[in-house]
Every structure is written in C-alpha cells, then in structure tokens.
Amino acid sequence: MKILLRAGESRWLAPAAVLGAVVLTLLLTAGPIRLAGANPVAAYQRYTINPLTTPGGIGDVLLAATPLLFTGLAVAVAFRVGYFNIGAEGQFLAGAIAATIPGLYLPGLPAVLALPLAAASGALGGLIWGFLPAFLKRRAHIDEVVTTLLLNPVALLLVQGLLNGPWRNSETGFPDSDRYGAGYTLPTLAEGSRVHWGFVIGLALVVVVFVVMSFTPLGLRLRAAGQSPGAARFSGIRVTTLQFRSALVSGALAGLGGAVQVLGVQHQLTASISNGYGYTGVVVATLGALTAGGVLLVSLLLGDIAVGAQNASIALQLPTQMGAIVSSTLLLAVVALLAARRYRVVLRRPFVRRRSTAERKDA
Amino acid sequence: MGPLAELRGITKTFGAVVANDSIDLRVLPGEVLALLGENGAGKSTLTRILYGLSQADSGSILVDGTEIRMHGPADAMAAGIGMVTQEFSLVDTMTVTENLMLAGSGLGRVNRSAAKTKVLEAAARIGVAIEPDAVVGTLSVGERQRVEIVKALFHDCRLLILDEPTAVLVPQDVAVLFESIRRLTADGMGVIFISHKLHEVVEIADRVSILRRGRIVADVPAEGLVPAQIAAMMVGSADRVTEPEAGSAADTVEAEALATAVGLEVPGAGVEQPVAQVSRSGVLDIDRITLAGTGKPLLDEVSLTVHAGEIVGVAGVSGNGQTELVSVLCGMTPASSGAVRVDGADITRLDVTKRLRAGLGRLTEDRRGSVVLNLSVEQNLVLEDLDRFRTGPFTSRRRIKEHVAGLMERFDIRAKPGDPIRSLSGGNMQKVLLARAIAREPKALVASQPTRGLDVGACEYVYSQLRALRERGAGVLVISEDLDELLGLCDRIVVMVSGRIVGEVLAAGTSREELGLLMTGMTAGAGAHS
Structure with missing residues (x-):
C-alpha cells in the first residue's frame, strides 16, 4: 500500500470528506457516550435534532x-x-x-x-x-x-x-x-x-x-x-x-x-x-x-x-462536556479528512523478489 | 554484447494522461543514448521510473538481463544506475568531499582521507580537476555538475542519466562535460543524455530515441543525422499546430521560430530583422542601476537602453545578476541607486501597479510564482487590472468575461476560464502570462527565460508574440540562458557577468563562441591578446 498526492481533485471530494468526518465522529464518540451510560443514538438525537424541535x-x-x-x-x-x-x-x-x-x-x-x-x-x-x-x-x-x-x-x-x-x-x-x-x-x-x-x-x-x-x-x-x-x-x-x-x-x-x-x-x-x-x-x-x-x-x-x-x-x-467532546472530535475528523483528501491510497502488487535472491535460495 | 539496461513495455498513466505508453528502450555498454522529445512527451517520467523515483504501472526494467524491481533511488543505485538532474542536490555549505560522503556513508566512523582519495580518483576518471576541500557554495555551476557526476560514480554506476546537463552551462563547460562523457563511455559505461539542444545531441550521441506523447516514435543511430531531421521527428508532421497568421508569412515565421526553438542556425534570420524600423527613442532606459548585496554588489551600475521596435537580449551564465535585474525592473526589489525610465517616465520608485500603468510589461522566469495557483485562469488574467473591471464597488463579471474570452481566443489558451490555473501546462500558463502582459500593449516588455521548459510549439508561439509586439513598436528586453534563443530572436545582445554588463554585440554579427567567451568574463579584446 502506498499513499500518493492526488494530481487533480474532483468536485465531490470535499463534501464527501465532510460527510465521512461526520460518520467518523459518530463512530468515535459512540464509545464514550456508551461509557457514560447513555444510548448513543438517543444522545445524538438530543445533540442535534431535539434543540430544533421547539x-x-x-x-x-x-x-x-x-x-x-x-x-x-x-x-x-x-x-x-x-x-x-x-x-x-x-x-x-x-x-x-x-x-x-x-x-x-x-x-x-x-x-x-x-x-x-x-x-x-x-x-x-x-x-x-x-x-x-x-x-x-x-x-x-x-x-x-x-x-x-x-x-x-x-x-x-x-x-x-x-x-x-x-x-x-x-x-x-x-x-x-x-x-x-x-x-x-x-x-x-x-x-x-x-x-x-x-x-x-x-x-x-x-x-x-x-x-x-x-x-x-x-x-x-x-x-x-x-x-x-x-x-x-x-x-x-x-x-x-x-x-x-x-x-x-x-x-x-x-x-x-x-x-x-x-x-x-x-x-x-x-x-x-x-x-x-x-x-x-x-x-x-x-x-x-x-x-x-x-x-x-x-x-x-x-x-x-x-x-x-x-x-x-x-x-x-x-456530562455537558460530552457536547464539547462531540464537537471537538468533529473538528479533528473534518480537518484530518480535508487534509487527507489531497492524497490517494494505492494498493500495489506484493513485493516481487529479485530473481538473483530466489536463485540463491535454490542453490 | 547484451544491453546494459533494458526497459520493456513500460507504461505509466496519471489519471487519464498516458505519460509512457508501453516503452521499450535499451542502452548498450559504452553507448550515449540521446532521449529527446517535446515537453510533456514523457522523458522525465521515463527517467524517473528508471531511477526508481516513481513506479511504472506495468512493464519491467532489466539490468544485465536481470529484472529489477525498484522502490526508490537506493535500488537504482544498487543496480548501478545514477542520475544527475538539473537541480543539484548538494549542500552548499559543505566541502566536495563531505557532500560525497553524505551520499555514500551509512552509520559508523567516517574516513575522511579515504573519501578524499576516492574523490580524486573519480575526478581523474572523468578527466577533470576537482578540489576535494572546496566548499560547494564557492564552485561554479559547471564544477557543481562535475561533483554531481562524481557523486553518481561513487555507487559503481554503470548507467548514468543526465537530465538536460547543458542547460545551465557555458559552451566551454559543455566541452568539458562532453569530454567526460566520452571518457566514461570508453570505460564501458552507458549514458542516457537528455537535451533540447539538437546540435549537442548530434555531437555526442551514438543513438537517438525520440518520445512523442508517451511513445517511442524513433530509435535510430545518430550517425549522419542532422538537427533538422531530428526536429522534424520530434514534432511530427501530422500534429503540427500552426499559428493562424495572415498569408505566406506565417510559414516563414513558423519555420524560423521552430528552427530557433530547437537551436538551429537560420541563415539570414538575424539580418531579416526590421532594423530600419528601429527609432532612436528609448522605451526602456536603465540608467546605472546598482543593487547592493552582502559584500560585492549584485548589480553594478547596469546601464542599458531598449529602443522602440527592438528586441535586446541579456546573455549570461545564471547567477550573474540577471534574476536581480528582472526583479528590480519588475518592481519586486528596490534598486540601491540608479534610475529606470519607461518611455521617458521615471519608474524607479513606483509600485507595481503604477509601473504597469507607465507601460511596463513583465514576463518572468518564475511562471508559477507569477500567478495565484488556486485562482482560476479568468481571475489570474484580470488580477493586475481589477480596477478596470469595476462598476461602483463591485466587479463587473460581464466585462471580465468578455475581456477574458477575447484574450483566450487571441492567445489560443486551451482551458476554460473557470479552470484553476494550476491545472494548466507550462505552455498554456505562459500564454496566460503573455496575454496578461501583452493585452495592456506595453511600451516595454521585460521577458525573462520566456521559453524555459516549454515545448517546441509553445516556444514558437512565444517568439511570434514577442516579434509581433516589436513590430507594433514596443521594446522588448529578453533575459535568457539559451544562446540560440537570443541569437534567433534579438537585434542586440548584451552580456552580464557578476552583475555588470561586460559587452554588447549585434545579434547578426556574433556567434555562440563569441558570446560564450564574453560570458566567461573575458572581454573579446582580452581574449584575443592573451
């Protein structure tokens, strides 16, 4: 596997990175919320949707x-x-x-x-x-x-x-x-x-x-x-x-x-x-x-x-600090993924050994 | 005798662009293979793959008949492949020996005296004198290049890749380099030689391989080839881009530009210049410009006048004050003393905007530094005169669109106005800069290395635009390290050495040799007497 700089950037990449960051945030903060004794899904609903309902x-x-x-x-x-x-x-x-x-x-x-x-x-x-x-x-x-x-x-x-x-x-x-x-x-x-x-x-x-x-x-x-x-x-x-x-x-x-x-x-x-x-x-x-x-x-x-x-x-x-944890995680995820979008990951064929090494092994 | 190195079916793509399309190439021991092609033809990609700097998508590399997989230059060096690029990788503050020890040693004790001996041996092998204790920063460009070659030899190199080695050299250094190459090939070493200067290729190469659009289109012995044939193979005949110019004049302009671009002597090109049109009024008057440096001045009382309807060239080995002169003229560095006048108006103390208004046009060697890479082609085209496109406090999108559309058509810029300028090729970017500079119809244009890194077609286009500007009565100052370019384009050429103008010649009445001699710092008279 190798990480290379992208030559060009397509239009959808930045929005996709932000979306990916949101998903990543949900995944990463689910654990702490669970540990604090709450259901993560209910917590996310409280964090984002509930305030907007009244x-x-x-x-x-x-x-x-x-x-x-x-x-x-x-x-x-x-x-x-x-x-x-x-x-x-x-x-x-x-x-x-x-x-x-x-x-x-x-x-x-x-x-x-x-x-x-x-x-x-x-x-x-x-x-x-x-x-x-x-x-x-x-x-x-x-x-x-x-x-x-x-x-x-x-x-x-x-x-x-x-x-x-x-x-x-x-x-x-x-x-x-x-x-x-x-x-x-x-x-x-x-x-x-x-x-x-x-x-x-x-x-x-x-x-x-x-x-x-x-x-x-x-x-x-x-x-x-x-x-x-x-x-x-x-x-x-x-x-x-x-x-x-x-x-x-x-x-x-x-x-x-x-x-x-x-x-x-x-x-x-x-x-x-x-x-x-x-x-x-x-x-x-x-x-x-x-x-x-x-x-x-x-x-x-x-x-x-x-x-x-x-x-x-x-x-x-x-704890109210959990809100700060969620928004900070979101920030880190967004910044990281926005930086990462400039790179692409290349999967390469496995290393092929030089023939000489192989021959030596045979001998 | 089997080939020293062989490339089989090398293919490399960047997105939709096929940089190398199933390339087969072999280098025999003792052979100089010239690898030619326009910019973007795939030469650098190919050499980068051969030196392990990038990996091919498919294909194989064989050294001595054994397949090698390369993951970096270290693998290439281990296989006996060395490369000297245009940008040197030497530490300026260290001595020659120290630099070479950096390249060779891993951990452990350093053995200075042994390294020094090795340097001297390697220098002897290529037939040049190198002072092992000299600090690299004090060496000339030619000497540094020799150190780079010696560095490559440290790794028991048997195949040496030289990427445009002569681009930065004066003719005398080129001769030394060629002598070294001949010595190395006599030892059985293979050399891949990349150059845009076809007369050099004819002189040094045993075989010529030509790349066009990622494919090898010719692989022929150099014996008996003349530059014009090579140029024809390089540009091909079917895909020639012709400049839409009126009448039959277009053909001659094109032929001449092509010839100068690839470094051919064009009989009569110099005398054909419309010298009669030259009036005596100076449109760009540089009056004893001095720029202080640490120690000796970077520019020392440079005086030069460019008249209307004239192209004046500044020749010189790089680093002799040309960059500083351009910087002072363009308004990026204030001069310590002296004056610059454009069409009689003193611009010495003016800022960039006022200089442009006074009639100065600029085209610098640092193309990517002259545009804002993240902005679009359109935005870059109007960046210098935004106030012209203002309605009240707002920019007038409509007027910008019209202006830009006109420029893009007139200058044949192949992009969409909204494309980020960083996505443009060097040639297209230069067209944007030309358009921006020429649209204002400058009275005096300063053009530094106007064709560096451009392919033949783009060079030709730049030359035709500069000539057209001259015909319209502007004065053009061309600063270039390419003597063929200056000889083909200019009416007069001045030579700069150590921040001073040491000579002036008419382009029609001089030769590469005379210029080369002037560039080394010897005046023509002194050279004759000694």
Missing part, C-alpha cells in the same frame, strides 16, 4: 451561535488574507471591556444613542487589541500567531483586574461589574425569547463579508494575497497593507462580538464573559472553510450541539 430551542441555538458568528467571521477575515489571528479571544474580551465603559459611566443615555456608542466602543476596543500584533507584523515581521495568542491571557487578566478593582460590583462585592444603564440592552427578537438583535447584526455582517469576498475587486485581492503572497505582490497587490487592514477589521469584528454579548446577554461585565468564544472562532472559521456562509453554518451547528449538550445532560445524565 421555538424556544431554536432561540437558544441562535443565541449560542451569536458570539461564534462574530469570532468566526473575525478569524476567517484574517486567515483569508494570510494573517493568522489567534487572538479573537482577547479582542472579544477587549470589546466587552470597551463596551462596558459607556455602560457604566454614561448610564443615562437613551438606547438610540447608547447602543451604537457601546457597539462602536466595543469594535474600537477589539481593534486596539488587535493593533499591536498587526503593527509588529507589518513593521518587524514578528509572527502574529505568537503575539495574538499571548495577548489573550493578558486581556483576561485585564478583565479580572478591573472586576476585582475599580469595577467590583458596588452592591454585592462580587467580582462582576455593576449592571449597565437601561439604554444598554439589545432588544430580544421575539417576546419571551432570549435571542437578541445581536444575531441579526452578525447575520448582516455575514452577508457583507460574503459580498465583499465574492463580488468586489478587494475580495479577489484578499484571496490572492492569502493564497499566494508572492504572486499577489508581483501583480501589484499590497499584501502587507491588506494584511494589516484585515487584522484591524478582524479585531473590530471580534470586539463587536464581545460588545454584543455583554449588551445582549449579560448586561454587565463578568470574568466568564467569553467562555472561549475566541478560540472556538478559530474552529468555526476553519471548519467553515474561511467563507462567510461556512462560518454561519458551523456557528449554527456548534450552537445546536451546545444547546443539545445541556439538554442531554439533563435528560440522559450525560
């Missing part, structure tokens, strides 16, 4: 998908142009901090001013958090993977520092900020549902990113710069400038996500505001093939599994 469940799925839309888009926009921003987590937190500032210090603003101000502030916060690595990359060619990644815990420490210091809750004394002014609440989409207008904003951004990437010269330049920087440079595309700007846009998107999360869900800053959304954004973007549509689909899928996991933990006594 309006409330759908609302929860959309709510869970909302922060992932922002961080997923943020990562996709940067990765597309070859800027590997692993710092969406930190930028998300910076956005939440920045949105908290007007929420705490200008509590009296009416919603029509307060929400745009807090959202813009959040986007700016994320942009500022993303600026330093982008600047270092452009000026000094310092690897952005390292710098963006290392700034994530810094952002978390900043949140914790603020919450334990100046922003400590004035009523309870817990390390959570005070609640924002009344104007700083993103309205919910429907009465009785928790899903808020942040999802619509995310959806609109998906459309904007899709249109820019697919229908504008800028989109083609971004793709060229990401796929083949040398050739793009040769064609007169300013690769480093594009990367720098995309890095800032990426930071702003993640920051906006953080703002939307505090304005739509928490209405205060808490230390656990991110819940790893920035890191999951890398997963979302990668699984979504760095396309806007892919980010949307994967966000919804992961939201679905997350809601389903809570459901399953109650109904089947499965």
Whole structure:
C-alpha cells in the first residue's frame, strides 16, 4: 500500500470528506457516550435534532451561535488574507471591556444613542487589541500567531483586574461589574425569547463579508494575497497593507462580538464573559472553510450541539462536556479528512523478489 | 554484447494522461543514448521510473538481463544506475568531499582521507580537476555538475542519466562535460543524455530515441543525422499546430521560430530583422542601476537602453545578476541607486501597479510564482487590472468575461476560464502570462527565460508574440540562458557577468563562441591578446 498526492481533485471530494468526518465522529464518540451510560443514538438525537424541535430551542441555538458568528467571521477575515489571528479571544474580551465603559459611566443615555456608542466602543476596543500584533507584523515581521495568542491571557487578566478593582460590583462585592444603564440592552427578537438583535447584526455582517469576498475587486485581492503572497505582490497587490487592514477589521469584528454579548446577554461585565468564544472562532472559521456562509453554518451547528449538550445532560445524565467532546472530535475528523483528501491510497502488487535472491535460495 | 539496461513495455498513466505508453528502450555498454522529445512527451517520467523515483504501472526494467524491481533511488543505485538532474542536490555549505560522503556513508566512523582519495580518483576518471576541500557554495555551476557526476560514480554506476546537463552551462563547460562523457563511455559505461539542444545531441550521441506523447516514435543511430531531421521527428508532421497568421508569412515565421526553438542556425534570420524600423527613442532606459548585496554588489551600475521596435537580449551564465535585474525592473526589489525610465517616465520608485500603468510589461522566469495557483485562469488574467473591471464597488463579471474570452481566443489558451490555473501546462500558463502582459500593449516588455521548459510549439508561439509586439513598436528586453534563443530572436545582445554588463554585440554579427567567451568574463579584446 502506498499513499500518493492526488494530481487533480474532483468536485465531490470535499463534501464527501465532510460527510465521512461526520460518520467518523459518530463512530468515535459512540464509545464514550456508551461509557457514560447513555444510548448513543438517543444522545445524538438530543445533540442535534431535539434543540430544533421547539421555538424556544431554536432561540437558544441562535443565541449560542451569536458570539461564534462574530469570532468566526473575525478569524476567517484574517486567515483569508494570510494573517493568522489567534487572538479573537482577547479582542472579544477587549470589546466587552470597551463596551462596558459607556455602560457604566454614561448610564443615562437613551438606547438610540447608547447602543451604537457601546457597539462602536466595543469594535474600537477589539481593534486596539488587535493593533499591536498587526503593527509588529507589518513593521518587524514578528509572527502574529505568537503575539495574538499571548495577548489573550493578558486581556483576561485585564478583565479580572478591573472586576476585582475599580469595577467590583458596588452592591454585592462580587467580582462582576455593576449592571449597565437601561439604554444598554439589545432588544430580544421575539417576546419571551432570549435571542437578541445581536444575531441579526452578525447575520448582516455575514452577508457583507460574503459580498465583499465574492463580488468586489478587494475580495479577489484578499484571496490572492492569502493564497499566494508572492504572486499577489508581483501583480501589484499590497499584501502587507491588506494584511494589516484585515487584522484591524478582524479585531473590530471580534470586539463587536464581545460588545454584543455583554449588551445582549449579560448586561454587565463578568470574568466568564467569553467562555472561549475566541478560540472556538478559530474552529468555526476553519471548519467553515474561511467563507462567510461556512462560518454561519458551523456557528449554527456548534450552537445546536451546545444547546443539545445541556439538554442531554439533563435528560440522559450525560456530562455537558460530552457536547464539547462531540464537537471537538468533529473538528479533528473534518480537518484530518480535508487534509487527507489531497492524497490517494494505492494498493500495489506484493513485493516481487529479485530473481538473483530466489536463485540463491535454490542453490 | 547484451544491453546494459533494458526497459520493456513500460507504461505509466496519471489519471487519464498516458505519460509512457508501453516503452521499450535499451542502452548498450559504452553507448550515449540521446532521449529527446517535446515537453510533456514523457522523458522525465521515463527517467524517473528508471531511477526508481516513481513506479511504472506495468512493464519491467532489466539490468544485465536481470529484472529489477525498484522502490526508490537506493535500488537504482544498487543496480548501478545514477542520475544527475538539473537541480543539484548538494549542500552548499559543505566541502566536495563531505557532500560525497553524505551520499555514500551509512552509520559508523567516517574516513575522511579515504573519501578524499576516492574523490580524486573519480575526478581523474572523468578527466577533470576537482578540489576535494572546496566548499560547494564557492564552485561554479559547471564544477557543481562535475561533483554531481562524481557523486553518481561513487555507487559503481554503470548507467548514468543526465537530465538536460547543458542547460545551465557555458559552451566551454559543455566541452568539458562532453569530454567526460566520452571518457566514461570508453570505460564501458552507458549514458542516457537528455537535451533540447539538437546540435549537442548530434555531437555526442551514438543513438537517438525520440518520445512523442508517451511513445517511442524513433530509435535510430545518430550517425549522419542532422538537427533538422531530428526536429522534424520530434514534432511530427501530422500534429503540427500552426499559428493562424495572415498569408505566406506565417510559414516563414513558423519555420524560423521552430528552427530557433530547437537551436538551429537560420541563415539570414538575424539580418531579416526590421532594423530600419528601429527609432532612436528609448522605451526602456536603465540608467546605472546598482543593487547592493552582502559584500560585492549584485548589480553594478547596469546601464542599458531598449529602443522602440527592438528586441535586446541579456546573455549570461545564471547567477550573474540577471534574476536581480528582472526583479528590480519588475518592481519586486528596490534598486540601491540608479534610475529606470519607461518611455521617458521615471519608474524607479513606483509600485507595481503604477509601473504597469507607465507601460511596463513583465514576463518572468518564475511562471508559477507569477500567478495565484488556486485562482482560476479568468481571475489570474484580470488580477493586475481589477480596477478596470469595476462598476461602483463591485466587479463587473460581464466585462471580465468578455475581456477574458477575447484574450483566450487571441492567445489560443486551451482551458476554460473557470479552470484553476494550476491545472494548466507550462505552455498554456505562459500564454496566460503573455496575454496578461501583452493585452495592456506595453511600451516595454521585460521577458525573462520566456521559453524555459516549454515545448517546441509553445516556444514558437512565444517568439511570434514577442516579434509581433516589436513590430507594433514596443521594446522588448529578453533575459535568457539559451544562446540560440537570443541569437534567433534579438537585434542586440548584451552580456552580464557578476552583475555588470561586460559587452554588447549585434545579434547578426556574433556567434555562440563569441558570446560564450564574453560570458566567461573575458572581454573579446582580452581574449584575443592573451
């Protein structure tokens, strides 16, 4: 048996790889679910189908998908142009901090001013958090993977520092900020549902990113710069400038996500505001093939599994971490099979010994 | 005397493409077999199979009448087969001896002095002087190639495959190489010699095998063959692609291009150039361009003017500043000092987009590095002037489609606009790049190694396009290592050595020998006096 690089690739191969990954995930996770004492088939049904059967469940799925839309888009926009921003987590937190500032210090603003101000502030916060690595990359060619990644815990420490210091809750004394002014609440989409207008904003951004990437010269330049920087440079595309700007846009998107999360869900800053959304954004973007549509689909899928996991933990006594195990296995399987599709396996005839060896044996 | 090595019914397919179609080939001891064919005819596939780098789908390989199954070059070496490719596999920072020890030794103690003796013996065997303690990085291309040959000899090689060994050599080094080949064959060694230069084939080969579309179409003794006959066999007669050009001129253009492509002297080709059309205005003016390097400058006050309606060639052994010159002209590397003007406008400090707007066209040697491989043919064709196809903030798909359809027809690009460009053959890719550069009607075109790796038909096409551009009044600067190409195509040729222009000759009044002498760094005068 031998493994060779494929010369060409047929159209159905990538979808087939994803499908194969789903099957592989089901096979691999059946064991752990069984061990946890549940029927795998019932568990999969809880994970994927049950949340979508009630309006409330759908609302929860959309709510869970909302922060992932922002961080997923943020990562996709940067990765597309070859800027590997692993710092969406930190930028998300910076956005939440920045949105908290007007929420705490200008509590009296009416919603029509307060929400745009807090959202813009959040986007700016994320942009500022993303600026330093982008600047270092452009000026000094310092690897952005390292710098963006290392700034994530810094952002978390900043949140914790603020919450334990100046922003400590004035009523309870817990390390959570005070609640924002009344104007700083993103309205919910429907009465009785928790899903808020942040999802619509995310959806609109998906459309904007899709249109820019697919229908504008800028989109083609971004793709060229990401796929083949040398050739793009040769064609007169300013690769480093594009990367720098995309890095800032990426930071702003993640920051906006953080703002939307505090304005739509928490209405205060808490230390656990991110819940790893920035890191999951890398997963979302990668699984979504760095396309806007892919980010949307994967966000919804992961939201679905997350809601389903809570459901399953109650109904089947499965630990909630099992949901993370399923989605992580899915990620690994998809990434592995997408890489493997570039190769083909060749079965060859068994080794035929040289005649001289055979002769020697006879003698 | 039985054959040294024999291939029987070798077949190899890549998907739907049959690269080798039941090929039979034999090499006798002491014989030089020239393996010829256009690009894509299957030569490299065949040699890769013979050297164990890839496996045939069917067929067998016999060495000394014994069937050998090869799973890698190690099996080939064990069977006495060696190969020297165009890309050398030497470690630049090690000495010659160390490099050869790498090739030979397994685990255990290294015996430096024994290895050194072995190097000297092998060098003596091929009749050249090699300094065993020289660091490879300091050697010339010709010397490195000799080291590669010595390396192959280390494994008691009896059949040596030389893949385009002369592509990178100056004529003087070619002579040394041929002398080595003759010594080796006199010892009873077999040599498979691959080249695109037919006069070399006629000079060195005992037998000529010609591949076309994966099949052996001729296997004849070299005795008495002339290059024109070989060229005719290579391209065949039935499947010739003719260029749709007006009138009978097409035939002469084609014949001339074909001849230059395969390295024939075309009587009168040089003087036929429309020298009368050359006006005195410089469309590309390179003014004392210097590019600093570590130590000595990579480009040292290079000055050169290309006039409208003129093709100027830059000759030189590779690595003498040509790549850097192209890079500076194309806007990829900023010059340390000096100026470049296109049609009078100073472009020295301009970025790529502004250079293109000023009337510069570019065709570089790194074809795959000039296109975005994952994008489609269509996207690559418009990548450099996306702003021309914009309606408001959006790209106009309709205008791009029309533009691309026009270019693909005019330049005979055989692909669909949506095909990924990585799926194109070298010739087709070069047509895309030509189309992209020429569609803008540049006033000055910089073309580096415009036909490297292309088959005869594609070469011919490139030449006709460059000539047509000249007829329309543009200036063309051709940088090439192929002297025949320069002699056949250019009006004037300058020679670069160590980042400097050391000589200038009229193509009509010079010869390969004169150029070769200039390329070694000797001026014509100094050569005559010494």
